[in-house]
Amino acid sequence: MNLEAFPTANDSDLTGASLSPGAGRRAGERPGDAALDAYSRVVTSVAAELTPRVAAVQVGRRLSDGKFAAGAGSAVVFTDDGFLLTNAHVVGNADAGRAAFSDGTVTAFHVAGTDPLSDLAVLRADGATPPPARLGEAGDLVVGQLVVAVGNPLGLAGSVTAGVVSALGRSLPIRAGRNVRVIDDVVQTDAALNPGNSGGALATADGRVVGINTAVAGIGVGLAIPINITSRQIISALIREGRVRRAWIGLASTPAPLPPVLADRYRQRQGVRIVEVVPGSPADRAGLRPGDLLLSAAGGAVPDAQALQRLMLAAAIGRPLNLTVLRSGALVDVVAVPAELTEAD
Numbered sequence: 001m002n003l004e005a006f007p008t009a010n011d012s013d014l015t016g017a018s019l020s021p022g023a024g025r026r027a028g029e030r031p032g033d034a035a036l037d038a039y040s041r042v043v044t045s046v047a048a049e050l051t052p053r054v055a056a057v058q059v060g061r062r063l064s065d066g067k068f069a070a071g072a073g074s075a076v077v078f079t080d081d082g083f084l085l086t087n088a089h090v091v092g093n094a095d096a097g098r099a100a101f102s103d104g105t106v107t108a109f110h111v112a113g114t115d116p117l118s119d120l121a122v123l124r125a126d127g128a129t130p131p132p133a134r135l136g137e138a139g140d141l142v143v144g145q146l147v148v149a150v151g152n153p154l155g156l157a158g159s160v161t162a163g164v165v166s167a168l169g170r171s172l173p174i175r176a177g178r179n180v181r182v183i184d185d186v187v188q189t190d191a192a193l194n195p196g197n198s199g200g201a202l203a204t205a206d207g208r209v210v211g212i213n214t215a216v217a218g219i220g221v222g223l224a225i226p227i228n229i230t231s232r233q234i235i236s237a238l239i240r241e242g243r244v245r246r247a248w249i250g251l252a253s254t255p256a257p258l259p260p261v262l263a264d265r266y267r268q269r270q271g272v273r274i275v276e277v278v279p280g281s282p283a284d285r286a287g288l289r290p291g292d293l294l295l296s297a298a299g300g301a302v303p304d305a306q307a308l309q310r311l312m313l314a315a316a317i318g319r320p321l322n323l324t325v326l327r328s329g330a331l332v333d334v335v336a337v338p339a340e341l342t343e344a345d
Helices: 033-053 229-241 260-266 282-286 305-309
Strands: 054-062 068-077 083-086 096-100 106-115 120-125 146-151 159-176 179-189 201-203 209-218 221-226 251-257 270-277 293-297 321-327 330-336
Touching (some): 054 083, 068 146, 096 120, 159 221, 260 293, 293 305
Antiparallel strands (some): 146 201
16 A cells, blocks of 8 residues: 555645544643533523522421421412412412522422322412513424523522433333322433422523423432423413312223234234223223223323323313223223312222
């Protein structure tokens, strides 16, 4: 091989260029500084936009023994008329509290509504608030995307951490009294979250809030309630009515595979096996039985309990719900009429 045939750094067509490791670097600049600067610009930009819009909130909560305890967390201003979004577990059973902003402004607030089964709550400030944060869409997130968390962990106001979307589509079981619901499409991030971050913002690089930080599942594992069509409906209901009405049919189930013939016919591999029917419930009155394999509801596939849960919104209360189950090898169509979920159910 003739090495002279390859151009060198001294050849005229490479005039002004250098192939050395330090090429193009300013004096005193370290490797990676350019990328770090770009990363820092994103994080500082989001911090500058959101820190003034995320309040540190304090409430007094009554405990089961009748005593009062102070609770604290974060909340995000999301309307221009003083509504703030936070977690239901931050406010608990409190009906009022105090919100403090990074500019020193402190205002009282009252709780407009809470929904423990989605762990969301809406507050209404009694005084002036900063301009609202912009809400985004968690459905547009991708794994590995940069996100920034803004909140007040451990009483440290205006704290900012950054990380990536570690996973999407997580499920988070939530209990309220005897009722248990699974929150779908929870966002997992490795941005550091600590006690007090609850109710704070999880935002994308353009400063849009795509999640409300809710839990720390372990070191490097933070979870956020997604901002999506479901949570927007819940937020609207809390502003309008102060609560979220849900439907209920009264059964417990577990995922189960479909027989191959039905799997091909319905183009789904899994249904839900009914393991318990609450006596006197809408499911009981419809004739559903333990052992039934639920395939579809309202014309849509039911591959898991969450698919049925998504139908149990206020609009379903009192309206016939068509269900198809596999029972003793035969397909059976039944009609259930969901009732309104109450704390006693």
